[in-house]
Amino acid sequence: MIVVSNATPLIALDNINRLKLLYTLFGKIYIPLAVYNDVFVKGIGKHRIPELEDWIIKETISDIDKLESLKRILDPGEAEASILAQEIKADLLLIDENKGYRKAKDIGLSVMRTATVLLTAYKKGYISDLKRELNALKDKGFYLSEWHYQKLLEKAKLI
Numbered sequence: 001m002i003v004v005s006n007a008t009p010l011i012a013l014d015n016i017n018r019l020k021l022l023y024t025l026f027g028k029i030y031i032p033l034a035v036y037n038d039v040f041v042k043g044i045g046k047h048r049i050p051e052l053e054d055w056i057i058k059e060t061i062s063d064i065d066k067l068e069s070l071k072r073i074l075d076p077g078e079a080e081a082s083i084l085a086q087e088i089k090a091d092l093l094l095i096d097e098n099k100g101y102r103k104a105k106d107i108g109l110s111v112m113r114t115a116t117v118l119l120t121a122y123k124k125g126y127i128s129d130l131k132r133e134l135n136a137l138k139d140k141g142f143y144l145s146e147w148h149y150q151k152l153l154e155k156a157k158l159i
Contacts, residue, residue: 004030004085005094007038007077009114010056012096014049015140016133021121022094023055030057030088032080059084074100085109115144119152130156 003026010031013019022029031039036058039049052058061067061083070079078100085093086107093109094117095101104111112120115134122130134152138144153159 001026001092002030002088002090003028003092003094004032004081004088004090005035005056006081006096006100007035008096009094009117010035010039010049012114012137012140012142013117015142016136018118018121018127018133019049019053021117021126023053024126025117025121025124026092028055028057029094030059030084030090032059032061032077032084034076034080038077059088061087063087070103074103078103082107082109114142115148115152119156122156130158 005022009022010019013021036052040052061080063083066083067079070082074082078095078097081093081095082100082104084090085104086109091110093104093111094114095104095111096113101111101113115137118127118130118133121127127133131153134144134149150159
């Protein structure tokens with residue numbers, strides 16, 4: 001499975017010590033240069049993952065014209081992640097921000113949010129307490145609407 005990630009899933013999962021779930025679920029994760037810079041060089045917000053894991057692969061996009069067009073509506077990381085997903089024919093794009101998520105779906109990409117990564121890991125038995133993990137995300141400042149939180153618990157058959 002070919003998976004591309006934007007910055008937020010990497011940071012959010014690292015914040016709750018669950019970054020390795022991505023490797024467990026998907027193997028290699030591809031990231032564009034803008035995401036690499038955001039996460040590993042300058043760090044977004046107050047968080048910076050200290051080193052590039054050997055299963056996180058940094059790639060450069062080639063369609064600069066498309067990048068300039070997408071950067072008018074998305075941040076550079078979201079734009080590059082969407083383009084990289086198209087260029088390497090990714091099976092999945094990990095992205096959280098609503099505008100980037102919707103745009104990726106509009107251009108035909110399969111997308112997954114961070115909280116759904118946790119749901120998937122729960123269903124596969126890699127984590128035992130989905131509610132605790134979702135609450136940990138929220139405690140670290142990750143926005144998860146109450147509606148989405150309840151839907152995830154319903155899908156996990158916890159309510």
